[in-house]
Amino acid sequence: MRSVQEPTIRDVARAAGVSYQTVSRVINGNERVAEATRRRVQTAIGELGYRPNRAARELAGKAVRSLTVLTSDTSLYGNAAALRGIEEAARTAGFAVSISVLDRHAALDAEELRARLVRPGEPVIVIAFDAAGVRALELLPADVPVTALVERPPGDDPDPRHVWLDDRLAATRATRHLLGLGHPTVHCLALPSSTAHTAQRTEGWLDALREAGVDAPAPIDGGWTPRSGYLAARGLLERHPDATAVLCGNDDLALGMLRAAREAGRRVPDELSVVGFDDTPASAYLAPALTTVRLDFEGLGRTGFGLLHRLLDPSAPGQEPCAEPELIVRESSGPGGRGIG
Amino acid sequence: MRSVQEPTIRDVARAAGVSYQTVSRVINGNERVAEATRRRVQTAIGELGYRPNRAARELAGKAVRSLTVLTSDTSLYGNAAALRGIEEAARTAGFAVSISVLDRHAALDAEELRARLVRPGEPVIVIAFDAAGVRALELLPADVPVTALVERPPGDDPDPRHVWLDDRLAATRATRHLLGLGHPTVHCLALPSSTAHTAQRTEGWLDALREAGVDAPAPIDGGWTPRSGYLAARGLLERHPDATAVLCGNDDLALGMLRAAREAGRRVPDELSVVGFDDTPASAYLAPALTTVRLDFEGLGRTGFGLLHRLLDPSAPGQEPCAEPELIVRESSGPGGRGIG
DNA sequence: TGCGCTGATGTGACCGTTCACACAAGAGTC
DNA sequence: GACTCTTGTGTGAACGGTCACATCAGCGCA
Structure with a gap:
């Protein structure tokens, strides 16, 4: 279909004079490769412009670095800022970010969610500041790796997969x-x-x-x-x-x-x-x-991603905490009632 | 890895008492399947909760329904509204939408774009209202299927892959x-x-x-x-x-x-x-x-998606045109200079 | 009755990668 | 010099679909 065929791991192997498995090892940072071989393979990768095929990698069972954000409306400031935070942190960690928008008015059902909104095996971050997000969160099957940006949950034993601002x-x-x-x-x-x-x-x-x-x-x-x-x-x-x-x-x-x-x-x-x-x-x-x-919605987005990342891979690095809420006094508030007036 | 194994096409085939190829035909809407068989397969699909595996499908060479949106800042109103339009149209057509955010300040190079922002073979919609988007558009390799939301291009022979508002x-x-x-x-x-x-x-x-x-x-x-x-x-x-x-x-x-x-x-x-x-x-x-x-940014997003869709599949349906720009007179403009004053 | 045609279904190979394992060569030990 | 142990590398079999082709039954027709 594509006019120019993408090079595969075998093309690289041929160019470097090694087996395809050795190339795979180099790509995945396996220790057991001689320094000279590794360099030869990397040169070949560079020259051919080789990129690993995501689909093949995923099919072969490698945890694939992508996630889906579920949100109701990307034009609300809080949602957009949180999305930006997620995207930034995710990209830094090498994750691709998909987005599915929840209709705030249509009633969501589990079937729809499963069939059209989240892909099999795909980890999810839900921006659940509103009822549509919370509902999606409830409907998500238990085996989907998920974290959520929520209002502070009530109760003493909050879900450890949730993050929130105070x-x-x-x-x-x-x-x-x-x-x-x-x-x-x-x-x-x-x-x-x-x-x-x-x-x-x-x-x-x-x-x-x-x-x-x-x-x-x-x-x-x-x-x-x-x-x-x-x-x-x-x-x-x-x-x-x-x-x-x-x-x-x-x-x-x-x-x-x-x-x-x-x-x-x-x-x-x-x-x-x-x-x-x-x-x-x-x-x-x-x-x-x-x-x-x-x-700090952007920070909350980063934190939400970090939590998901550690859920998938416990050795993933921690995230900086979000900034505390900060009152910004401007012109719209002033003395009133029994005040100085 | 997932605790519960997703059913495969072969599980469905076994349950329906047919071959896996017949199941594949049913999924893809092939004509040559007896009505009774089709129904049997569909029942099995429903009972097992079968979903096709995207990775396997893509690997086997089937055009996969996904796209990446390249944009600089999702919190600007125009960008957010256009994104909403794209997402809506794409989801209706069964496309998954990924998003990659362009840093407005960092200089983008082709390598970065190829390596981290767009996946091999993935079609792209660029929201190119600003310089970062336009630059990304220029750097995109010629073989990537792409449409772009742009300012009206100058010149008589505009790129047919571009859409714009007047x-x-x-x-x-x-x-x-x-x-x-x-x-x-x-x-x-x-x-x-x-x-x-x-x-x-x-x-x-x-x-x-x-x-x-x-x-x-x-x-x-x-x-x-x-x-x-x-x-x-x-x-x-x-x-x-x-x-x-x-x-x-x-x-x-x-x-x-x-x-x-x-x-x-x-x-x-x-x-x-x-x-x-x-x-x-x-x-x-x-x-x-x-x-x-x-x-009508939302309409423009829909149009951009429709154009991409037809680029990938000429038989895809056309899109409704965008609304014309409409002047909304409110309070901030009034008579001036040699006017009634 | 034998022929080709058509519609319905099955079989094998392949997509590009990873995993589990096998294997070869050299180093260290007795 | 035969033995393990380590290190580096290669081989075969998945993963879950699709495609091209093979097969098979039933039909009309000469």
């Missing part, structure tokens, strides 16, 4: 920041939870309110996009005209919140403080620039 | 819109060009100015991000304090422009009109909401 702590810090500015309470515009439990960011918000002995208003359900944030924010402002501070599930929701506030004539941060999550590249340039919590 | 026309329309509002001229905050030529969006802007008989100010070079847009915009406003309208290479640059304008005390749109490109999900919620040109 969203709960991040939310607590952001909420403390707002309470510290003098706001009597903080409202919450929440992301959809990925599980049946309350989302971690919402839990962290509750933690801080409880800690301060403040009654928690009911959190408002948002989606993932600026549009859904905007719609939810309008509802929030209508029901709580007295709100002075809102913690939003991500920067996109916060953007929608900012707009809704503007339309309602609520000046940010003078009358209303808004805080987001993720520190997207846009957030520093919004009007007003968004106070947010920077989360 | 960025030039889009820019012309956006510029006409601004001129029509009465602005004496329109400045341009340009994306980095992907080639040695002037970027298509810049050309389209020049077209409209020429058409209106207006002198074109020198375009200002921006990058791809809000930050780079902000920095370039500060320079622009300093050098041209009289500017009343700016066309920005994408919505992210426009966001940076909006911020720079605010800091310089230039009210948008009263004193300065700003127009972007792409219609990102955020653009409708910015302050002010951004006038922009909606571009």
Whole structure:
């Protein structure tokens, strides 16, 4: 089919005057090859431009270095950044990365997953920040090597194949920041939870309110996009005209919140403080620039890959840990309520 | 290696009481199989949960349905949307999608590309909106089946393996819109060009100015991000304090422009009109909401895949065409100069 | 009745690699 | 000098499919 035939291990062997098995040994870094022979083979490889055939290698039972990422939407900032981290770490380790996108709306079933989304024997990393990812994770057969990027799992004995950022702590810090500015309470515009439990960011918000002995208003359900944030924010402002501070599930929701506030004539941060999550590249340039919590999604992606790598090969090197959540105070949060005002 | 052995074609054959070749025929939809036999085989396949082994299939010379997407940064809106379009179309057609990310800063060489980024025989789609993508496209060996998502190529005889959106026309329309509002001229905050030529969006802007008989100010070079847009915009406003309208290479640059304008005390749109490109999900919620040109990146991705598919298999179905660029007028553009003011 | 034709099915070789094993040559030991 | 032991290298058989070809039954037709 290809006009120029790729050279095979036997072509190399012939060129180097050795057997094909010796070439295989050189390729795989086997010790038991004389230095002179090894050099001869490597020269032949270089001259012929030989590349090992993945399919043949895989068929012959060699663990093949590839993985599939399962994710719902590559254009969300967190997902895209995590994907970048995975891809980078994987490529460094010589893994090829495939990607399968989960439809957030269609109900996924195990058959579909097995038949079309993951290949037999292929290891998988699931970006499971949302319900679609979590569902895929549940449906994955037990014998598939898998790690997952998740919200912090509830319970004391979390799955060792999961990695997460400390969203709960991040939310607590952001909420403390707002309470510290003098706001009597903080409202919450929440992301959809990925599980049946309350989302971690919402839990962290509750933690801080409880800690301060403040009654928690009911959190408002948002989606993932600026549009859904905007719609939810309008509802929030209508029901709580007295709100002075809102913690939003991500920067996109916060953007929608900012707009809704503007339309309602609520000046940010003078009358209303808004805080987001993720520190997207846009957030520093919004009007007003968004106070947010920077989360190391790229690092999380690298960590997720590292965990999978060690699952497949226990001698694989460890990964640097992710950065801690970091509150970035900008213009959208300011003194409120019983504060300096 | 896997704890549970996957069933093979021979297991299915045994279960159905036929030869392995008959099973192969059923899998590949060969006509010459008796209806009763076919059904028996399909039942066996279902019961055993048989899936064809990709590696074996590929090794035996069957064209294997997979492709690699080469792109520089999955978190840019255009790239992410195009990737989504490719993935969707590819999955519908039964193709697996791999992804290799090009480092925008490191100089790519042909060896690296061949050795690590694309697999032997694997077809490729390059998202070549930027220089890194275009360079990868140039370095790709001639025998690799490839299509590319590019800026409109200059010249009368464009490469038939390329697809593009009409960025030039889009820019012309956006510029006409601004001129029509009465602005004496329109400045341009340009994306980095992907080639040695002037970027298509810049050309389209020049077209409209020429058409209106207006002198074109020198375009200002921006990058791809809000930050780079902000920095370039500060320079622009300093050098041209009289500017009343700016066309920005994408919505992210426009966001940076909006911020720079605010800091310089230039009210948008009263004193300065700003127009972007792409219609990102955020653009409708910015302050002010951004006038922009909606571009069908997802459709372009689908088209790029369709072209590749037909390259591999001329009988593959055609694709629906992409949507035309559409100007979305929002709040950031308004009357200027000799207009109603 | 014997012929060729056609549709349905089976057999053998091969794709490019790895693995398990066999084997040859030289070094060290007694 | 016969013995193990080590080191380097070669041979045969998988791996799970596809392809080309062989076979075989049933049919129409002269």
